[in-house]
Amino acid sequence: MNEQDARAAVRAALGKVAPDVDLDDVDGGARLRQDLELDSLDFLRLVQTIDTATGVDIPERDYPAVATVDGLVNYLAAHG
Amino acid sequence: MTAGTEPSTRWPVIRKDPGSFRVRPNLVDYEAARAAFSWEDARRELTGLPSGRGLNIGYEAADRHVAAGHGGREALRFVRADGTTHALSYAQLAEQSSRFAAVLRSLGVGRGDRVFSLAGRSPALYLAMLGTFKNASVFCPLFSAFGPEPVRQRLQLGTGRALVTTRALYRRKVAPLRGSLPELRHVLLTDADGDPEPGTLDLAALLRAAPPDSEIAATQPSDMALLHFTSGTTGTPKGAIHVHDAITAHHATGTFALDLHPEDIYWCTADPGWVTGTSYGVLAPLSHGVTSIVDEEEMDADRWYRILAGQRVSVWYTAPTALRMLMKAGAERAAGHDLSALRFVASVGEPLNPEVVVWGQEAFGQPVHDNWWQTETGGIMVSNFAATEIRPGSMGRPLPGIDAALVARDEQDKPVVRDGQAVLVTAPDTMGELALRPGWPSMFRGYLHEEERYRKCFAGGWYLTGDLAKRDADGYYWFVGRGDDVIKSSGHLIGPFEVESSLMEHEAVAEAGVIGVPDPVAGEVVKAFVELRPGWEPSEELQLDIIGFARKRLGPAVAPRLLDFTTALPKTRSGKILRRLLKARELGLPEGDTSTIESPPGTAPQPGTPE
Numbered sequence: 001m002n003e004q005d006a007r008a009a010v011r012a013a014l015g016k017v018a019p020d021v022d023l024d025d026v027d028g029g030a031r032l033r034q035d036l037e038l039d040s041l042d043f044l045r046l047v048q049t050i051d052t053a054t055g056v057d058i059p060e061r062d063y064p065a066v067a068t069v070d071g072l073v074n075y076l077a078a079h080g
Numbered sequence: 081m082t083a084g085t086e087p088s089t090r091w092p093v094i095r096k097d098p099g100s101f102r103v104r105p106n107l108v109d110y111e112a113a114r115a116a117f118s119w120e121d122a123r124r125e126l127t128g129l130p131s132g133r134g135l136n137i138g139y140e141a142a143d144r145h146v147a148a149g150h151g152g153r154e155a156l157r158f159v160r161a162d163g164t165t166h167a168l169s170y171a172q173l174a175e176q177s178s179r180f181a182a183v184l185r186s187l188g189v190g191r192g193d194r195v196f197s198l199a200g201r202s203p204a205l206y207l208a209m210l211g212t213f214k215n216a217s218v219f220c221p222l223f224s225a226f227g228p229e230p231v232r233q234r235l236q237l238g239t240g241r242a243l244v245t246t247r248a249l250y251r252r253k254v255a256p257l258r259g260s261l262p263e264l265r266h267v268l269l270t271d272a273d274g275d276p277e278p279g280t281l282d283l284a285a286l287l288r289a290a291p292p293d294s295e296i297a298a299t300q301p302s303d304m305a306l307l308h309f310t311s312g313t314t315g316t317p318k319g320a321i322h323v324h325d326a327i328t329a330h331h332a333t334g335t336f337a338l339d340l341h342p343e344d345i346y347w348c349t350a351d352p353g354w355v356t357g358t359s360y361g362v363l364a365p366l367s368h369g370v371t372s373i374v375d376e377e378e379m380d381a382d383r384w385y386r387i388l389a390g391q392r393v394s395v396w397y398t399a400p401t402a403l404r405m406l407m408k409a410g411a412e413r414a415a416g417h418d419l420s421a422l423r424f425v426a427s428v429g430e431p432l433n434p435e436v437v438v439w440g441q442e443a444f445g446q447p448v449h450d451n452w453w454q455t456e457t458g459g460i461m462v463s464n465f466a467a468t469e470i471r472p473g474s475m476g477r478p479l480p481g482i483d484a485a486l487v488a489r490d491e492q493d494k495p496v497v498r499d500g501q502a503v504l505v506t507a508p509d510t511m512g513e514l515a516l517r518p519g520w521p522s523m524f525r526g527y528l529h530e531e532e533r534y535r536k537c538f539a540g541g542w543y544l545t546g547d548l549a550k551r552d553a554d555g556y557y558w559f560v561g562r563g564d565d566v567i568k569s570s571g572h573l574i575g576p577f578e579v580e581s582s583l584m585e586h587e588a589v590a591e592a593g594v595i596g597v598p599d600p601v602a603g604e605v606v607k608a609f610v611e612l613r614p615g616w617e618p619s620e621e622l623q624l625d626i627i628g629f630a631r632k633r634l635g636p637a638v639a640p641r642l643l644d645f646t647t648a649l650p651k652t653r654s655g656k657i658l659r660r661l662l663k664a665r666e667l668g669l670p671e672g673d674t675s676t677i678e679s680p681p682g683t684a685p686q687p688g689t690p691e
Contacts, residue, residue, distance in 0.1 A: 015624065016624065018628075018631065018636070019624040019625065019627050019628030019631070020627075020628040020629075020631035020632040021628075033378045034378065037225055037635070037636060038636065039225060039378075039570075039636045039637060040378065040379050040401070040402075040405060040570075041401075041570065041599075041601065041602055041605070041636075041641070042636055044405070044601065045641070060381055060382070060409040060410075060413065061382065061413075063380060063381075063382075064380070064382075
């Protein structure tokens, strides 16, 4: 998928898992765990939500690559 | 009665051969260790303040080891995000914590005053904790992922006089509520870097200017040292008071339940914002003089295996949720890592399912030893031990010095007391409320400003834990469930009332009922049932809006992860929400006696008013 679709998918998934986060206020380099304060259960749900919505399964070994908002967008763009 | 889950089949017992262990366990013969133990002897394992000036946790955790010639030993080894480490020796910890005590003194923070922390796992948090003890002040750690509401509530209830925090956390969670915290005189930023926020102080600068060697305040074993907030079914969080003598129990339980030996590299993964991270992430290991690993980052399976292997961790204390996440990631993730240094693995937080106990052997080469305790007990009470067999799914047996029992409950779930004595369940495999005979040193000494709630925890000569359990014929205890409506998620207790109150502040919410529903990773997750005010219609958008609203106030650890709309919350005639009926319906369990319900299911009640 292109970057725009990937960003939309991330926005939709984050909106479901952490509706307290306003992505318009968030820098692309923001770290999901530390800066957006997603806890480990949130993160698992985020990965599952993205899988369901886009069919992109993010394996555990790739978690470091999707630690930031931009990292996650780029990952989806490359794998979706 | 709260429904509990019990393994339908007993898993094979895991037997041990302590003779073949590299390190001889501290407890080899369980009965002999219990018979030989006394708390008086346990106190003699510590030294007390020099010149008989009392007992101080800060001294026992740091200065004592310096006096014994071990000042150069690493006390805390911090692992940065990039995997590199930096350490504090016992000598540095002793000196820096004395400086922190001097800073408090210079600010007029004194004996019995509460010093709070809201910070990540950086050195400042640890030296602030020990320095607070050395100033005879009381330390109260908060979890840094709490939202502003739990932070405000705890600072107010505990009358926090000083707060140690970071710039980012201060800006996000404290600055907006500073006006509602008139008792909070001083905010010390750990990362001010010469440029503190308005109304705050630069902790590093103050530490540099403070004397390194002022005398430790004299404290008695019964002096208040720690305040840990915990949640009950109703009302505000309760501040459990612990005293300096608690270190006697931290030390003894570190010996028996965690099998700590002086040469150990030990890693407790709990954050000091929770009681486990304080009792066993800081106090027990430091009292033993071992080297503790502190991960500055959040959980990640590969990172954790790298730390276990790279730091040569020998004793590891972690939590069921984390273990289940590792299990989900697969044992093969452990395969590339040399875990040969690891000799003992323990877990606490919620009952550990047998699958995980056994899986530990595959992943770590060690079974996982479950143990049981809670905020009020201050330390481990029931445990599986390094040398003794494991019955997977059992929390183990009471520690030396701990008398446990099961108290019978009547139909109203109240303890049965006859002639002033609690009636105990003695038949094997029969459920009762897990109870402990008061008298161990880390027992809580009160809930701050709430004598009545404290008194209610005791009946017929026993402390009642609120947990329901069974004991098999050989004395092993098996957790059954909570005896009240408190939710246990990722090992943390969550009070439904706190969550409901916060939800009802949302403009669309008329009333809310909150329960825990089973979750394969977290044990339970928080689920809310919400009645809407007139004029509001259920929609996914509103559902997410309410969840987001609660997360902003409470933080992700406490806010509901699931939310359903309902038109009729089941209530008693007096208007109390029947959470256990909500839960029974959610789980498809028998609803039990519903004669006290105010309105039959399906009948729309009058819209409620937020409290």
